[in-house]
Amino acid sequence: MATSVLDPRNLVDIQARPKRSATQILSWVLFLASIALYAHFSSVRHRENSEDRIVPSAKQLVQGIQSSVFHPAEEDDDLDPGATRWQQIRHSMIWKDTVASGSRFFIAMALLVPAILLGLHMGIFPYFGAFFLRYVLFFDKIVALSLLPILFIVFGIDEWSKIMLMVIGVAPTLILDTCQITRAVPREQIVKAFTLKCSNLDVAYRVVFPQILPNVINSVRLSLKPLALFLFAGEMIASTDGLAYRIAIMRRHMGMDIIIPYLLWVALLLFGLDTLLRFLNRRLHPWL
Amino acid sequence: MALAAALMQEELPIARKRRCEIGLKGVSKTYRSEKGETRTVLSAVNLEIEAGEFVVVLGETGCGKSTLLRLILGEEPPSFGSIQVSGKPVKQIDARCGYVPQKYSLFPNRTALQNVMFGPRTAKYPLMPWLHPGFHAYRKELKTEATQQLLRMGLRAADANKYPHKMSGGMQQRVAIAQALIMKPSVMLMDEAFSALDPSTRISLQELVLDIWREQRPTMVFVTHNVAEALFLGTRLIVLGAYSEMMGGKTNVIADMHLQRSDLPYLERRHTKEFIELQSYVEELSYGISCQP
Structure with missing residues (x-):
């Protein structure tokens, strides 16, 4: 009851x-x-203090949102007065920063695919596991942010250092997680597959991989926040655009009316991506 | 005597002519723990299983029944001795043996039909099958064959599109048997395949397996700890006992006996005097329990 x-x-x-x-x-x-x-x-x-900017009022926040969504960034030129709403949005500060951060984020996510495959191989092929496991376990304990100076030296201060920071920060955990998920596949399934004339690659990619995919997607979902964290760290230290860059700039001007909408926008983006992955997981795997 | 009659060898003259399908020579299996302690599970096992025999391996928990099956399957190598299946040594798991475990026998991401089709499809088109020109025609043909196989197992056509998690334990095991049989293996290994099922499902599956065996005559090795099941199914019964240091390297095969086949259904047969007598004898032999007053 x-x-x-x-x-x-x-x-x-x-x-x-x-x-x-x-x-x-x-x-x-x-x-x-x-x-x-x-x-x-x-x-x-x-x-x-009616001009207080530390805890902006609803009116100030609305103004901040309007200026982020319809006005270009300070460093950009203004649009023609006759520009449409859509053109204004496409030329806005938040659009520019979202595209810059988003492209870094998705390139890093794409570069994590080999990490998932490595985890699969480590979990299923004993020699792969023996070769990589200890090294990845050790590498996982290195604080990724401490590698940032090295990354700046190796990749320069452009895009790749920030992308590699995200990849290096998240990949070891994702590899180990995928390895654990792979090892949790019941041994009976693998034995059965071999009795059905499967080759080693068949077992890995036709039997095990489709089974672990939902859990791997969940693991990626849990990695979204660390990915964003490393992205923000990279952008705050060395960048000329991006959501975190803008927050860092606005901090200098005490622009809480911009910072707060930006924070909520980032949370909303991550929440949306997480929801999309959950939805995909359900749609792609009706057997769960 | 009824017991002696029950232990009679079935079709002895024909059996003599059959070739040896599974051969174990001096097979022992010892496990070593991380602390360095050794534990012998199987010791000096010599067995010759002829083609078409229905061998049931019986024994208490930890006596090495499942280990014996894993060795025949090639999942683990023996510590000593050699194993041959279909005249060739066993080195790795391969398609000579069909396998039905107690659980996790089906791929959870495939429907019943896809599970049955998986083996032949993978064998014929290992990678990227859709790129092969004849694949679609083959798939259609295979789908018909797999559906027939499922119907033969007592499933309905509507069950073909169900995922394993939507099926009962009995249905899952029927699909698992179909999945193994469609590969036409010369040997079928079943590891406590019906242990987790309710009695009525278990009986119907026992009868199904017997029907299949009568029709196709694969060599069956069936592991169970249920004496009645063993006596109902097998043409040969192997009883294993737990190995102890007292045995001093001797075999832990307690008994190896041929059984008389009967065409009576399970429920009728289990009440016959011979069956009860034999069951009591085997229970005493394998578990040291006497059911007689």
Whole structure:
């Protein structure tokens, strides 16, 4: 039987069965509380100083969003006054930064595909495992950010150092994770496959890989945040565009009216990508 | 005596003419733990299994039944001795043996039909089959064959498109048998294939396996710890005992006996005096339990 959300005893009742509506309401409470808290602090600060930029008001935030979405960055030229809304968006600061950061992000994700395949091989081919495992385990413990100076020397301060920081930061964990997922495939499946005339590559790519793919996609989903973290670190240190670059620039000008929308935009992008991967996982693997 | 009659060799003159399908010579298997301790599971096993025999391996937990199967399959090498299947030494797992384990026998990402089609398709078109000109015609032909195989196993046509997680344990094992049989292996190895099933499903699958064996006569090696199942299915019974240092390197095969076949259904046969007597004898032999008052 469904239990009431208003009864405080239910908060610590393992056997409680909240109603669907109660679950929905509860899931939004913290969002609403955060907004209310922010609005309260903002109004308190604005009562003291109407020009306060530390906790911008709703009006300032809307202005900040408008200037990010419809106006070009400071370093870019202005558009003709007769430009359409779409042209304004395409020429805007947030569009430019999103494209710059997005392309770095997706190139790094593409470069992680070989890491997944290496993890698969390490998990299934014993000699591969013996050759790589200890090295990758050791490499995984190196703090990727400490490699940044070396990356700048090797790849220069352009795109590749930032992309390689993301790849080097996430690849070892992804390799080890894929290796573990591969090793969790029941031995019976592999034995059975060999009795069905499969070759070694057939077993790896037609039996094991399709089975581990959903878990590997989940692993990639969990790596989205570390990827973004390394991207932001790289962009904040050496970049001329990108979402993190803009946040770093705005910090100097105390531009919280831009920083806050940017932070929410980044979170929204990552949330959207995570949702897309979850959706793809469900659609591509109806057997789960 | 009824017991002696039950242990009679079936079709002895024909059996003599059959070739040896599986041969084990002085096979031992010892495992070494990380601490360096050794544990012998199988010791000095000599077996000759003739083509078309239905051999059931029986014994208590840890006596080496499944290890014996893994050695025949080529999943593990023996510590000593040699194993031959179809006249060739066993070095690795290959398609000479069909295999039906207790669980995880189906690929979870494929439907029942795809599971059955997987083996022949992979054997004929190993990589990127859609690039081969004859692939689509072959796939159509194979689909018909696989569907027939599933129907033969007692599944409905509608079950063909079900994924394993939507099937009951019994259905999964039927598909697993079809998946193995479509490869037409000369040897079928079944490792406690029906252990996890409810009694009625188990009986119907036992009867199905017997029907298949009567029709196609593959050499069967069936591992179980269920005495009644062993006596109902087998034409030959091998009882293994747990190895101990007291044996001093002697074999842990306690008994190797031929059984008389009967065409009676399971439920009728299990109530016959011979069956009860034999069951009691084998239980005492393998587990040291006497069912007689």
